[in-house]
Amino acid sequence: MASPRRSKNSGASWRDVTVSPLILVQGGEEYIHTRVTDSVKAQLKKAEPDTEIHHLSAAEYQAGELQVLASPSLFGEKKLLVFDDMHKMTDAFVVDGLEYIQHENPDVTFLGLHGGGNRGKRLLDALKKAGQHIEAKPIKSDRDRIEFLQAEFREARRRIDTDALRALADAIGQNLGELAAAAHQLISDTQGTITEDTVEQYYGGRVQATAFKVADSALDGQLGPATALLRHALATGVQPVAITASFAMKARQVARVVDAKLSQGQLASALGMAPWQAQRIMATARNWTPVNIAGAIELIARADAEAKGQARDAAFAVERMVTKVAGMAGRH
Amino acid sequence: MANPVWHSLAGQHAVIQQLSHPETMTSPTHAWLFTGPPGSGRSMAARAFAQTLQCEQQEISQRGCGTCQACVTIAAGTHADVNIVTTEKVQYAIDDVRELVSDAHDRPSTGRWRIIIIEDADRMTERATNVLLKAIEEPPERTIWMLSAPSPADVLVTIRSRTRHINLVIPAVEDVAQLLVGRDGIEAELAHTCARASQSHVGVARWLARSPEARERRDMIVNLPMTVSSASAAVESADNLHKLVQDEAEASSSDRNAAERSSLLRSLGLTEDDTVPPKLRVHFRRLEDNQTARNRRAIHDALDRAMIDLSGVYRDLLVLHLSQDTQLINEHLRPHLTEYSAKVSAEHCLSSLEAINTARRRLAGNVPPLLALEAMLLAFIPRTRRHAPL
Numbered sequence: 001m002a003s004p005r006r007s008k009n010s011g012a013s014w015r016d017v018t019v020s021p022l023i024l025v026q027g028g029e030e031y032i033h034t035r036v037t038d039s040v041k042a043q044l045k046k047a048e049p050d051t052e053i054h055h056l057s058a059a060e061y062q063a064g065e066l067q068v069l070a071s072p073s074l075f076g077e078k079k080l081l082v083f084d085d086m087h088k089m090t091d092a093f094v095v096d097g098l099e100y101i102q103h104e105n106p107d108v109t110f111l112g113l114h115g116g117g118n119r120g121k122r123l124l125d126a127l128k129k130a131g132q133h134i135e136a137k138p139i140k141s142d143r144d145r146i147e148f149l150q151a152e153f154r155e156a157r158r159r160i161d162t163d164a165l166r167a168l169a170d171a172i173g174q175n176l177g178e179l180a181a182a183a184h185q186l187i188s189d190t191q192g193t194i195t196e197d198t199v200e201q202y203y204g205g206r207v208q209a210t211a212f213k214v215a216d217s218a219l220d221g222q223l224g225p226a227t228a229l230l231r232h233a234l235a236t237g238v239q240p241v242a243i244t245a246s247f248a249m250k251a252r253q254v255a256r257v258v259d260a261k262l263s264q265g266q267l268a269s270a271l272g273m274a275p276w277q278a279q280r281i282m283a284t285a286r287n288w289t290p291v292n293i294a295g296a297i298e299l300i301a302r303a304d305a306e307a308k309g310q311a312r313d314a315a316f317a318v319e320r321m322v323t324k325v326a327g328m329a330g331r332h
Numbered sequence: 333m334a335n336p337v338w339h340s341l342a343g344q345h346a347v348i349q350q351l352s353h354p355e356t357m358t359s360p361t362h363a364w365l366f367t368g369p370p371g372s373g374r375s376m377a378a379r380a381f382a383q384t385l386q387c388e389q390q391e392i393s394q395r396g397c398g399t400c401q402a403c404v405t406i407a408a409g410t411h412a413d414v415n416i417v418t419t420e421k422v423q424y425a426i427d428d429v430r431e432l433v434s435d436a437h438d439r440p441s442t443g444r445w446r447i448i449i450i451e452d453a454d455r456m457t458e459r460a461t462n463v464l465l466k467a468i469e470e471p472p473e474r475t476i477w478m479l480s481a482p483s484p485a486d487v488l489v490t491i492r493s494r495t496r497h498i499n500l501v502i503p504a505v506e507d508v509a510q511l512l513v514g515r516d517g518i519e520a521e522l523a524h525t526c527a528r529a530s531q532s533h534v535g536v537a538r539w540l541a542r543s544p545e546a547r548e549r550r551d552m553i554v555n556l557p558m559t560v561s562s563a564s565a566a567v568e569s570a571d572n573l574h575k576l577v578q579d580e581a582e583a584s585s586s587d588r589n590a591a592e593r594s595s596l597l598r599s600l601g602l603t604e605d606d607t608v609p610p611k612l613r614v615h616f617r618r619l620e621d622n623q624t625a626r627n628r629r630a631i632h633d634a635l636d637r638a639m640i641d642l643s644g645v646y647r648d649l650l651v652l653h654l655s656q657d658t659q660l661i662n663e664h665l666r667p668h669l670t671e672y673s674a675k676v677s678a679e680h681c682l683s684s685l686e687a688i689n690t691a692r693r694r695l696a697g698n699v700p701p702l703l704a705l706e707a708m709l710l711a712f713i714p715r716t717r718r719h720a721p722l
Contacts, residue, residue: 059610060610090610245700248700248702248703248706252567252702252706255563255564255566255567255706255710256564256567256568257564258563258564259562259563259564260562260564290562290563290564290713293563294563294566294710294711294713297567297703297706297707297710298707298710298711300703300707301694301699301703301704301706301707302707304694304699304700304703305693305694305697305699308697308698308699309697309698310697
């Protein structure tokens with residue numbers, strides 16, 4: 001990646017995709033698929049406003065379609081063929097695709113979107129060799145997300161502080177589309193360098209809260225944080241039933257160890273979990289007596305039934321459960 | 333003495349007398365509702381009644397012979413004019429019910445009547461039941477509807493008022509045992525134990541009597557209250573019970589599911605090794621959906637059975653607290669139960685019964701079975717022992 005001139009077939013960054021007859025985007029991050037498609041479309045439209053665009057699914061491809069669409073037209077208009085779902089491509093698509101690579105039409109841009117995996121390997125290899133290959137691996141680590149945000153701001157020629165980047169990544173969470181939307185909002189709504197204060201102003205107080213985090217802090221007896229996390233989780237779209245489910249799982253594990261006379265190694269194998277997980281559960285179980293955990297499981301079962309329709313307000317039922325369970329922890 | 337078709341109906345003398353009355357046989361009411369507790373023989377009664385109505389014997393008093401073509405085909409569920417409708421899912425689909433309404437307008441082809449028997453009418457949603465209303469109120473001249481449900485309250489009031497109601501009683505243990513001995517050739521003592529253990533549910537009694545594994549499973553379940561003594565044991569038992577129920581449902585359905593799949597493959601012209609083309613996948617998805625729904629019902633029923641057995645145990649414990657000479661449901665466990673009843677209070681038995689009821693309500697409300705069972709089993713731990721040191 002260091003050389004300024006990238007060879008044609010390297011896994012280029014999706015940000016500098018250029019129009020060429022054959023483009024393959026491979027990887028599970030759908031947001032990148034969308035961005036590449038948009039960028040190719042925009043470039044083509046800019047050069048030739050009359051470009052014909054065809055969106056097809058490779059999963060429902062029928063033999064011959066590609067050749068029909070890609071055949072030269074009378075007036076030589078430019079064409080863009082976007083093939084979705086290449087990870088579910090039909091066999092006919094492989095055959096026709098390989099055929100097409102041999103006789104590509106310079107007026108046509110072939111854009112294939114492959115969601116990852118190895119389906120149609122022969123065609124993928126041929127495309128990688130003959131055209132542009134763009135990786136769209138799902139972004140998982142925090143570092144990658146921050147890099148992604150950084151690139152978004154750089155593209156818009158805006159400066160952002162490192163602290164502000166981190167704060168933004170923490171507040172928005174995993175979804176790449178949401179990260180991009182947040183970045184674009186900051187870009188269009190603010191001026192000058194974006195600082196941590198700006199992020200705080202727009203996204204202050206937002207925390208990534210999963211159902212498991214709520215359960216962990218409640219069973220550890222942290223009433224305040226548990227309630228705050230619960231409110232965040234509910235506000236960001238976590239379903240009440242997901243919360244009761246993760247409570248049930250965690251409470252089950254605690255009940256398994258609370259009065260069992262087993263060593264840590266035996267416990268780990270009895271519970272079917274890694275030693276460090278067993279250790280974590282043992283630490284949580286120290287907050288609990290058998291009577292209390294029995295009461296907690298009863299509360300969880302009740303809240304689960306209520307969240308599934310036996311009460312009018314699922315959020316209230318779950319919040320009552322969280323406060324009661326957190327209150328019971330540590331009371332011997 | 334009643335005619336042969338009535339013989340497998342244990343302890344329902346009044347009902348048999350009413351249904352085999354000559355007047356009923358010559359001009360029957362157009363819609364009937366059979367009610368009674370599960371296992372009392374609601375669907376058996378409806379079938380037997382259909383047999384007496386369609387029987388080929390000339391003499392009215394002889395009808396229900398059990399040997400003529402009509403009687404035999406109805407027993408096998410293949411008679412052309414008798415539709416027996418049942419569901420293996422949790423609920424009837426509305427489209428199935430619509431189909432029935434059009435069937436009801438066909439004239440009988442060989443028999444005297446067209447008879448439509450709907451088993452478990454309580455599994456019909458209100459919307460589905462409404463489809464039936466008009467058809468049941470004024471059926472064509474020779475059509476007879478027979479619905480069965482646990483109690484009249486389980487069907488819509490508008491259906492109830494359009495039908496003649498036949499109520500089956502809980503048969504006496506003695507009657508059920510006699511039926512098992514006479515019909516299935518079960519040994520007398522075993523037949524008594526099973527009849528009592530099943531609380532006079534004829535089908536379950538027969539199943540228990542015939543399958544030693546089923547008896548073993550039941551014993552494991554009824555012993556739960558006496559073995560669960562700590563929180564960790566309760567959670568572990570809940571897990572075991574849940575697995576047991578799942579395995580049971582799985583075992584009973586896996587062969588059948590595979591057979592259904594291969595028959596579908598064959599009818600679509602594919603062999604086992606072919607990959608299913610995308611265009612045909614929808615058929616397989618539909619089959620799998622059906623199988624999943626059936627499996628859910630099987631798990632649901634097995635859990636329900638377990639809950640009934642457990643409430644039987646606490647009923648017995650209460651009986652032992654209140655009097656010594658009443659028969660127990662689990663008579664074969666009397667020594668164990670007597671010993672255990674000394675350790676727990678009557679209040680604890682009542683609160684455990686309440687816990688069982690709550691668990692059943694929760695299961696109906698779609699709470700994960702494992703969670704509902706855990707909460708229930710934790711409530712079984714006697715108060716004094718719950719305070720055991722860590």
